[in-house]
Amino acid sequence: MTIALRPSGAALVLFVAVLPIAAQAQTADREAMAAExxxxxxxAWMDGVWRGQAMMQTPAGERRITQTERIGPMLDGDVRVVEGKGFNADGSVGFNALGIISYDPAAEAYTMHSYAQGRAGDFPLTPTDAGYVWTIPAGPATIRYTATLTDGTWTEVGDRIVTGQAPQRFFExxxxxxxxxxxxxxxxxxxQERKEVGGVR
Known part of the structure; x- marks a missing residue:
């Protein structure tokens, strides 16, 4: 048994009004993509696999790990994906984080979308001539990470910044x-898989 349903006038008007919005959402903004x-x-200098040493100050004292980073573009270069993984002396994973760096042409701003240790957030990132700087608000303080590329070596330091006080370095x-x-x-x-998904074999 079938029941014919007749849409109300208000519902029909709403449906028609939403159509252009849905169509616009599906249309690629090629100018914005090119800007991104x-x-x-x-x-782009970040792309690749990196390895070295990292030091961090913790409440229990100084801690050292072997740090690795792997970085590459996605969405045809619209964003960069970063995975950082640190290993303890016994080979176990002591730290693991994922970041997605993006650029918003409308705001003319970069953002680091960070996921680490059960925390997540979006934080401003600024490229520099030698690398980049990104910051995290932390109550009355600001956590500032400064990265530089010099002679093929990627150095990054983390400082806790409080107005009126000297920066406190806790990471390198x-x-x-x-x-x-x-x-x-x-x-x-x-x-072949792309053809099959599109219904062409």
């Missing part, structure tokens, strides 16, 4: 680039 890719080239890492990586785009659908 151009902006992200400032961070020094990495060497080990090589290229196809991550994170590797392993996606190949040409």
């Amino acid at each position: 890719r151009a902006a992200m080239t400032k961070l 890492m020094r990495l060497t680039r080990m090589g290229d990586t196809a991550w994170p785009t590797a392993g996606g659908p190949g040409a």
Whole structure:
């Protein structure tokens, strides 16, 4: 048995009004995408696999780990994906974080979308001539990470900044680039899979 339903006038008007919005949401903004890719080239030096040593100050004292980073573009260069993983002396994972760096052409601003240790947030990032700076608000303080690339070495330091006080350094890492990586785009659908998804065989 079927029941014919007749939409009310208000529902029909709402449906028609939403159609252009839905269509616009599905349309690529190629100008914005081009601006994103151009902006992200400032961070292309990060791409690849990196390895080195990291030191951090904790309530229990100084802690040292072997730090690795793997970085690569996604969305055809619109964003950069960063995974940092630190290993203890016994080989166990002591730290793991994921970041997605993006650029907003409308705001003319970069953002680090960070996920680490059960915490997540969006934080401002600013490319510099030698690297980048990104900051995290922490109550009355600001956590500032400053990265520089010098002679093939990626150095990044973390400082706790409080107005009227000297910066307190709590983190430092020094990495060497080990090589290229196809991550994170590797392993996606190949040409044949893309054809099948599109219904063309």
